[in-house]
Amino acid sequence: MGDVKLFWTWSSPYAQRIVWALKLKGVEYEIMYEDLTNKSSLLFKYNPIHKQVPVLVHNGTPICESLVILEYIDETWKTGAPLLPEDPLARAKARFWAKFNDEQVLPSLKHAYLSHGLEQEKAKGHALNNLDVVEKQLTGKKFFSGETIGFLDIVFGWIAIYLEILEETSGMEPLDKERFPFISAWKENFSDNTFFKEDRPDKEKLITMYKGVREYFRCTAAAK
Template identity: 55%
Template sequence: MADELKLYRTWSSAYGLRVVWALKLKGVEFDTIFEDLANKSPLLLQYNPVHKKIPVLLHNGKPVCESLVILEYIDETWKESYLLLPKDPFQKAEARFWTKFNEEKLLPSIKKASLGHGKEREEARVLIPENLKHVEELLEGKEFFGGEEIGYLDLVFGWMAYLINVLEEVAGTTLINKEKYPLLSKWMENFYEVPEFKESWPDRDKLITKFQNYVWSSVKALQFEPNIFSSASSLIEGNPKGRQKSQNPQSR
């Protein structure tokens, strides 16, 4: 009997895309159920009652939650086709270390620097060069983080391949300088062009609109803060293209 796989995710979530990429690399067929996080389905709440988040991978009726947990589950379940994590214990530990770095340092700093405002945004922009320096060094002598082939870390950092350009457009600033980070820039291009991933990329214009609306909504929310004028004007200056009618932001 063939495995029944269903992936619950949103159209734009980088966390859901990690799972898509892993399944594509493994050559595993699956169905996708797109969730609206403003109106979560009863099934999503049933399958992930603790965090009530996507992604959720339903494998033969059994739910697996959290993108990083799902990646390891996929790697251990379909071992015969393509290994994501290295076999060597030290290399595996390193991959998990840099995954934690991405989740706790790199991704938050990029998000705050492009979508944040005021002091939070400025502090995040100070952190980015050092964070990117670490990532650049990881790619020395490699085409991918996994070496000659895509591995677990490539999927973890994969959000950069399509979101950096979008966030730069929204924030009106450069987040990754190609001359300063040539290896990372080349990796982003290579990852984006992987044939198995071609059909998975979210629509760029929709992403820009989504994040512009998110930024502008946060500006409007500042009207209830004492320093609204200084904070809001600072954000608008850094996000000149975000001046459009606000909608409810779509969570990732």
């Protein structure tokens, strides 16, 4: 398997994806913990463009961007179940929805969490509309591609951890189980796995951090 190092931090939903994928593939790896307020010179060396986690370093060569890393893991280690399906059309669909998550769903929830008042109301509406689209993709299914966990479950996996953190720290209502029955059930199904439970970041610690970030953004906006 070679030497596998993961530059990671405990609070990053993007870094968390890589831990899940490596565990599903049974790949042994070493965690290189990054303090995002004081990044290491190695992180700057391995990811000079974005200077962000996650970075997977395989036998000394860095791979950056979480979606790119997920495909690399899937193509490199054939242990465990494949993350992406084999059929080109199913692969294209998975890549399309992964992009939709990273460019639309996750940013819209982040905006709703960081905003206030009327702006937050509008942002919440937009975020919930995006979740409606996700709900439609999950309708009638246990996981995104059917009965087993795959690429899209890992990509959307942040929902199972961070959605309630965003809700609790910004006064958004909890996910409505009547409007989102399949996302609600999927959250349970996804969370009920050893790889997920083993590495779940501490809820109270996340709440403390996310409250702080929201407060910081409110003060920064007020100072402008």
